[in-house]
Amino acid sequence: MSQKAGYSPSFKRPSEIMRMRRKRAQSIAGVSPSPSSTDSPGQSSSSPACVRPFSPGPLFNSQNRSGGGTKRRNPFANIENTYSPNKKFIIHNDDGNIEAVNTRRDNEEDMSTKTDCQGVFSFSSSLTEAEKQERGEVSSKKCLTFSEDDSLFEEEEENAKSPLLKSPQAITPASIAPASIAPPVCTEFPADWSLKTRLLFTSPLTMSWSEQPKAQEEALGLSQHCRAQFISLPHSLQDPRSCPDLRCAFQQSLVYWQHPSLPWIPLFPRINVERNFKGKSTPWAQDVSLQQSLMSEWSVSLSSLYGLLKARLCPYFYLCSYQFTVLFRAAGLGGSNTITALISPTTRGIREAMKAEGIEFSLPLVEERRRSKGQQNVAEQQGEEQDLKECSELTEGVDYPAGDEGGNDADNDEDSSFSWLKEMGIQDKIKKHDNIIIQLRKEGQAVSLDHKPESVVCVEGPHTFTLINFLINCKSLVAAAGSQAGLPPTLLAPVAFRGATVQTLKARSVNVKSQVGSSFQNISSLEITGPILPSSLHTITTLLRPSQKGNFSATLYTHAPTAVMNTHTSTQQCTGGSVDLSGCGLHPASVQQLQQPSSLGKSALTHINMNNYSYTWKN
Template identity: 70%
Template sequence: MSEQAGYSPSFKRPAEIMRMRRKRARSEAGSLSGSPAAASTGQGASSPAWVRPFSPGPLFNSQNRSGGGGGGVKRRNPFANIENTYSPSKKLIIYNEEEERVEAKEKKETGQVSTKKTEVIPFAARLVEAENKERQRFNSKKSLDYSEDDSLFEEDDEDLKNPLLKSPPAIAPASIAPPVCTEYPADWSLKTRVLFTSPLSLSWAEKPKAQEEAVGLSQHCRAQYISPPHSIQDAKSCSELRCSFQQSLVYWQHPSLPWLSLFPRINAERSFTGKSAPWSQDGALQQSLMSEWSVSLSSLYSLLKAKLCPYFYLCSYQFTVLFKAAGLSGSNSITALISPTTRGLREAMKAEGIEFSLPLVEELRRSRDLDIDNELDCGKEKDDDCCGGKEEDCGEEKDQTETKSADEDDDDNDNDEDEDMSWLKEMGVQDKIKKPDSISVQLRKEGQTTSLDHKPESVVLVEGPDTFTLINFLINCKSVVASAGSQAGLPPTLLSPVAFRGAAMHTLKARSVNVKSQVGMGYQNVSSLEVTGPILPSSLHAITALLRPAQKGNFSASLYTHAPTAVMNVHKSKTQSSSSAVDLSSCGLLSASVQQLQTPSTLGKTALNHLNMNNYSYTWKN
């Protein structure tokens, strides 16, 4: 077979391929005609002897090939070569004609004649094998220790001094434990409904035994708290847990009318419509109700001042007032928050000499002033070149520009007023009509003040001795009682976590239900506990503290907030104090609840909507 320089040894010219095909066809015909037995037994259908697997390529003995059961020889590609048909899972034993020729020449010179088969890997296989060896060599070099090859890991002296730069693998992500939040922020808003859900059963919280209910009520009246076990195997059989749960449901209310639900009071006309209200047309009865209510309110404030009551709520048909004892929310004095308010109520409080503040309005004002100051600072930096860096010159120019702007505003107002009065001049009656200067200014001011009415921004903060004046104002103010409608003549509702004069003991309603929630393609049993009523902040905290061990640290709660009280978490007290400055150990609450309520709330003007505990760690949404 002739060869030409530049061609692969396995490459065949087309003429040679056709000659080889004709020769192969003749050999196949001779082998088939020479073995009739093989044809009769079906072996003639197999591949004939010395048939290449592809062309070009080496010849294989038929004994080494597996006999196929197909009919006829498979068509082969005459222009294929070994490189583009190489399979990594197979090795081909071929004749290397070049090496065979060299070895034959050497052996001929030495007098030895032999034929040698060599196993040669095609070019693509050799390339892959070389890449694998290079990769293994690089990996082995990279995985050397410091002691094996110090030159590979040369470091500067500064890097050796810094342990963080010396050994980064020492700080593994798995070694940093996720933060565990064991407490959620204080929420001073009133809740109307809370729905607890847990994968474990919550049926232990309903239908208490008579003895357990009695023990819970007795513990509440005596302000005694029995901590349940830290690990509870069966919550339904734990008597201490069930007694403590009944204790956490108790609250005190005045007035108490069994046929009326006296909370909520704002926008609750439907709940009062059609109900018996004998006081609505009886003045003497209204006077009696207000007199008892005044005594109860005075009793509550006295308890609050003596730190025997931590807080209480006053819920009228127009607004809600939250009184907090000194030491709560980081304040060193008694505070009161009123929301929502109107311009008339604020003017009446000013007339009584009650000093108050609008926290949200002041905060908005401060943010605006800060933005203006930043703009002025930026302008001052830009104008340093024009005034030569002299602060006195800049100040004079600023004063002049402010004076000019004020004069321009006055001129603009005068021009606007002249334009407004021009039509009167045309009619000739401008002397008979007075210019509405003072009236327009007053209307503008009133528009700004009345725009806050019935909004969260209208919340009012009263601190210190002014809270006592506020109590007297609420007792004597006629606007706290509706004069018409379904709530006419009915005093506001007083809610407290501890007993006070004229109060009636009430308990929240708890109901447990097993439901199925969809998880993926199936359903999972989920136990739920619904608590309804005026849920105070301390009651919510006490219930969650009991669910923590009972549900193995896994439960969630959906909180439904009484909208007017959501802003009660805003508190910007002027008299800040540490949590340990005021002793509230005798206020009648659980010590953990007191510690939570002593810290200032971080919720701002929002309230908690969802609370989730997973693996004894809290997460929440507001």
């Protein structure tokens, strides 16, 4: 570019800067400066029209300025500050090609380059239309964009893939993405087979309707539960507090069945909760006859539950001991067409005892990890075979010395290390150390699974009946010492069975104020505690949908040993509707949810959120 009038490319000295400051102070005070003081090197006393007196900034005519003196120009300004040599334009030619125009000068210095990078954007935003026409490189052509980075314009495809690099003029209506389509409405959350200890629901609408039911409503809810009768509710309720059907259905969803029942001792959970039994009266701890009586009644209840499960009159039940938890599911649930049982966590002793009883079982997570490793090993083996093939092609024709096969040295050394045993004739009586090490490694791997989620055991089909007999006769099922000594495991089921006691979950509603931004919003919460079964969780959320008009959130607290119950372990897939579970005592919607194969893996749901009648969840 040619140097324009009114600019001084030289650098101002400090003395000149101080002189200009004194000049500015005099002009502000209303004192007219002397003609000699107005002249400065590189600048005339009279500025021509349409000359920029400071940089960067818009042009103006000197005769239009009035007042206390003219505004001084920037002493640090350089002609290179007002025009970016890095500015590069993308021009559309008439033939459809894209041409890159670079106005960068080849003889620019490093210092001016740094100055250009800092001032290019601030200056480009202050240009007027007159200046653009005056500079006028591409005023009559379509300009897409410019950038300081030359690499952004090396290829046309990068601009096409990244619309953020385009200017608003370059983005055509065809390149603009269509409006985002609303996400599909999810009316159900995945089945969660873990036991919950606490549920906390929150909603902007009140939940006080769930508290203090009338005697008639509570009795009707219990009666409907025993008779497996269900009330259909409308899609939305205007006033839930005045709806008796909703209150009855809520009381019905809180009912579960338990054996044994000791009101002064909490019998769930049973793992690592010795503190709950300390200081409690346990008369059976030292009385053997009382322990036998408790175990006899417990065996009858367990046999009754399995009979109901086999007849599809009970969908599932849990056995909670002080060491592990067992989930029995009827055929047709969890994506399996046979009865399944999941035990978690297990130890090597329990697994060996089950093998001794002839119970066939599988370790789903261990097998899944083994399959994944097998696939990885197959890929690695294929790569090694390819390398060996190439190696053999390279070494083809090479003569090895006599007795050297190129890879049998290790085997020869191993045989020679035991040659002295053969000479003594005792090689058959002493095992090789390698076999001992392999055996120890296998045992170490088996023991390392103990008390971990990977130790979950799956039993399917007729072997579940053998498992019932094993549990009844297993001596280690009941603690021999400690605070739970002599106490049978807890049986939990959603339907009645022999020797069971009807129980209800505890519900409590509280209204609180939560700060949202700068204001406070009324939030209603509903807390439910107890052994919350999968069907109870689904039924409660189904009732909250119309009562809270499709807007609520829930925090779920899982009993940790049962989180792995969501593992999909069935090898025999169940087709939809192949097993009739209409008489199992659950709501048809709950049965339909529990029939689906589990998709949570070894994790459990932690949060459920419903917004505008659509579910989202976290696990």
